[in-house]
Amino acid sequence: MRGASSSRSETILTASISAIAGLFALLFICTLGVLVLLIVVPPVTTGGAGIEQIAVATICLYLVSTTFKLLTKRRAGYRENDLASGRHSQVSERMLFGVSFAVATAGVIYSAWWHHRLASREYWHSRLCYVQLQTAIHLPRFEASFAPGGIGYHARLSLTVAETHGAMLGMRQEAVDSDLAQAAAAYFHSYAGLTGVQAERANGALLNQIVRCVNDDWARHGEILNP
Secondary structure, eight states: OHHHHHHHHHHHHHHHHHHHHHHHHHHHHHHHHHHHHHHTSOOOOSSSSOHHHHHHHHHHHHHHHHHHHHHHHHHTTOOGGGSOOHHHHHHHHHHHHHHHHHHHHHHHHHHHHHHHHHHHHHHHHHHHHHHHHHHHHTOHHHHTTSSTTHHHHHHHHHHHHHHHHHHHTTOOHHHHHHHHHHHHHHHHHHHHTOOHHHHHHHHHHHHHHHHHHHTTOOOOOOSSSOO
């Protein structure tokens, strides 16, 4: 009796350890799946999360989780007749699929939001830099403070970045070019109307902004929790 009781206790302990290990492994797989979604799944920035991305991510997570579950059971010493009944197994599979679907949906939605947020921040930052750099091109004192053609080069670079991220936001290249050109013209006219002390202050502020644009010095971004 003691031998049977000891054997049963060991079996329960082994099953408990296996279940805990499986739970942590599932959490790890879910976390890894979210990271993979952020990197691999094509971002959807204009129309929300796509059904195709959710379906692919759900299937991938479900297959990986199922495979890991089977390997864990075999490693724990389970035999076919020791597995749960057919009904319990079906419920378990449904739960596993539901968890995979929930994680995949959350990951794809977050990925879409992340890329949209990043594209929006990059677009408006590049737009601002382009406007300021285009204004500085018409002011000799700023052009002389940098390498020959340096301001013009960074202005074109800002335009290219704005076009790239504007496309991620669903904007056509012509619309981006028109938006930046109008913004640059409006900024230059407002800047040119300044005189005296206001002009000196504006010159100092503009020089600082241009230096930051040239050095690409602005708020930290592009991180997992900070697009």
